[in-house]
Amino acid sequence: MRVDVCAICIFFVCSFATDAPPAPAQSRHTSVVTIAVSPSGDDAGEGTVEHPFRTLERAQRAVREMNNDHDVVVRLAHGVYRIDHPIIFHAADGGRNGHTVTWSMAARGAQPVVSGGLAVGGWCLWNA
DSSP states (O other), rough: OOHHHHHHHHHHHHHHHHHSSOOOHHHHHOOOOEEETTTTOOOOOSSSSSOEEEEEEEEHHHHHHHHHHHHHHEEOOSSEOOOSSSSOOGGSSSSOOOOOEEESSSTTTTTEEEEEOOOOOOOOOOOO
Protein backbone atom coordinates (compact mmCIF):
# COMPACT_ATOMS: atom_id res chain seq x y z
CA MET A 1 0.00 0.00 0.00
CA ARG A 2 2.84 2.37 0.79
CA VAL A 3 4.27 1.92 -2.73
CA ASP A 4 0.88 2.78 -4.26
CA VAL A 5 0.65 5.99 -2.20
CA CYS A 6 4.17 7.02 -3.27
CA ALA A 7 3.37 6.31 -6.91
CA ILE A 8 0.18 8.39 -6.69
CA CYS A 9 2.07 11.26 -5.02
CA ILE A 10 4.73 11.21 -7.74
CA PHE A 11 1.99 11.15 -10.40
CA PHE A 12 0.29 14.23 -8.91
CA VAL A 13 3.54 16.12 -8.45
CA CYS A 14 4.52 15.46 -12.08
CA SER A 15 1.03 16.41 -13.30
CA PHE A 16 1.08 19.72 -11.47
CA ALA A 17 4.65 20.45 -12.54
CA THR A 18 3.79 19.99 -16.22
CA ASP A 19 0.55 21.98 -15.95
CA ALA A 20 2.19 24.90 -14.20
CA PRO A 21 2.35 28.11 -16.21
CA PRO A 22 5.80 29.02 -17.47
CA ALA A 23 7.84 31.68 -15.73
CA PRO A 24 7.24 35.21 -17.08
CA ALA A 25 10.56 35.24 -18.95
CA GLN A 26 9.62 32.02 -20.72
CA SER A 27 6.07 33.04 -21.56
CA ARG A 28 7.24 36.05 -23.56
CA HIS A 29 7.84 34.86 -27.11
CA THR A 30 10.58 36.97 -28.58
CA SER A 31 12.74 36.74 -31.62
CA VAL A 32 16.48 37.09 -31.21
CA VAL A 33 18.22 39.43 -33.63
CA THR A 34 21.86 38.65 -34.39
CA ILE A 35 24.19 41.43 -35.51
CA ALA A 36 27.46 40.31 -37.10
CA VAL A 37 30.63 42.40 -36.96
CA SER A 38 33.94 41.69 -38.68
CA PRO A 39 37.15 43.71 -39.16
CA SER A 40 36.74 42.97 -42.88
CA GLY A 41 33.06 44.01 -42.90
CA ASP A 42 31.42 47.17 -44.19
CA ASP A 43 29.33 49.58 -42.14
CA ALA A 44 27.11 50.05 -45.20
CA GLY A 45 26.29 46.32 -44.95
CA GLU A 46 23.27 44.76 -43.30
CA GLY A 47 25.00 43.44 -40.19
CA THR A 48 24.34 39.83 -41.22
CA VAL A 49 26.88 37.01 -41.23
CA GLU A 50 27.09 37.36 -45.02
CA HIS A 51 27.39 41.18 -44.87
CA PRO A 52 28.72 42.12 -41.41
CA PHE A 53 29.30 45.59 -40.07
CA ARG A 54 32.92 46.68 -39.75
CA THR A 55 32.88 48.81 -36.61
CA LEU A 56 31.61 48.38 -33.08
CA GLU A 57 30.00 51.82 -33.26
CA ARG A 58 27.86 50.78 -36.23
CA ALA A 59 26.81 47.65 -34.34
CA GLN A 60 26.01 49.82 -31.32
CA ARG A 61 23.69 51.99 -33.46
CA ALA A 62 21.98 48.86 -34.81
CA VAL A 63 21.46 47.57 -31.26
CA ARG A 64 19.73 50.83 -30.30
CA GLU A 65 17.37 50.42 -33.27
CA MET A 66 16.29 46.91 -32.23
CA ASN A 67 16.70 46.43 -28.46
CA ASN A 68 13.30 47.89 -27.65
CA ASP A 69 11.45 45.00 -29.32
CA HIS A 70 13.95 42.13 -29.51
CA ASP A 71 16.69 40.33 -27.67
CA VAL A 72 19.91 41.21 -29.49
CA VAL A 73 23.15 39.24 -29.82
CA VAL A 74 26.19 41.01 -31.30
CA ARG A 75 28.73 38.50 -32.62
CA LEU A 76 32.30 39.72 -33.09
CA ALA A 77 34.35 37.81 -35.66
CA HIS A 78 38.01 36.97 -35.11
CA GLY A 79 40.37 39.90 -35.65
CA VAL A 80 41.43 43.30 -34.37
CA TYR A 81 38.90 46.10 -34.06
CA ARG A 82 40.88 49.33 -34.05
CA ILE A 83 39.41 52.31 -32.26
CA ASP A 84 40.76 55.83 -31.93
CA HIS A 85 38.45 56.94 -29.13
CA PRO A 86 36.56 55.22 -26.30
CA ILE A 87 33.31 53.42 -27.01
CA ILE A 88 30.81 54.54 -24.41
CA PHE A 89 27.83 52.37 -23.53
CA HIS A 90 24.71 53.97 -22.06
CA ALA A 91 21.43 52.57 -20.79
CA ALA A 92 20.09 52.83 -24.36
CA ASP A 93 22.64 50.18 -25.38
CA GLY A 94 21.26 47.52 -23.05
CA GLY A 95 18.11 45.49 -23.21
CA ARG A 96 14.88 47.44 -22.95
CA ASN A 97 11.33 46.40 -22.09
CA GLY A 98 12.57 43.12 -20.64
CA HIS A 99 14.84 42.28 -23.59
CA THR A 100 18.56 41.50 -23.42
CA VAL A 101 21.65 42.55 -25.36
CA THR A 102 24.69 40.27 -25.44
CA TRP A 103 28.07 40.95 -27.06
CA SER A 104 30.12 37.82 -27.73
CA MET A 105 32.62 36.16 -30.03
CA ALA A 106 31.17 34.85 -33.28
CA ALA A 107 32.65 31.36 -33.23
CA ARG A 108 34.30 29.00 -30.81
CA GLY A 109 37.98 29.86 -30.71
CA ALA A 110 37.52 33.32 -32.27
CA GLN A 111 39.63 35.99 -30.63
CA PRO A 112 38.17 39.42 -31.23
CA VAL A 113 40.49 42.15 -29.92
CA VAL A 114 39.38 45.75 -29.35
CA SER A 115 42.52 47.88 -29.55
CA GLY A 116 43.19 51.55 -29.13
CA GLY A 117 46.92 50.98 -29.36
CA LEU A 118 49.11 52.69 -31.93
CA ALA A 119 52.02 51.18 -33.79
CA VAL A 120 55.25 52.87 -32.81
CA GLY A 121 57.99 52.89 -35.45
CA GLY A 122 61.46 54.28 -35.83
CA TRP A 123 63.03 52.22 -33.07
CA CYS A 124 66.73 51.67 -33.05
CA LEU A 125 68.91 49.50 -30.91
CA TRP A 126 70.69 51.46 -28.18
CA ASN A 127 73.92 50.46 -26.56
CA ALA A 128 74.48 47.46 -28.77
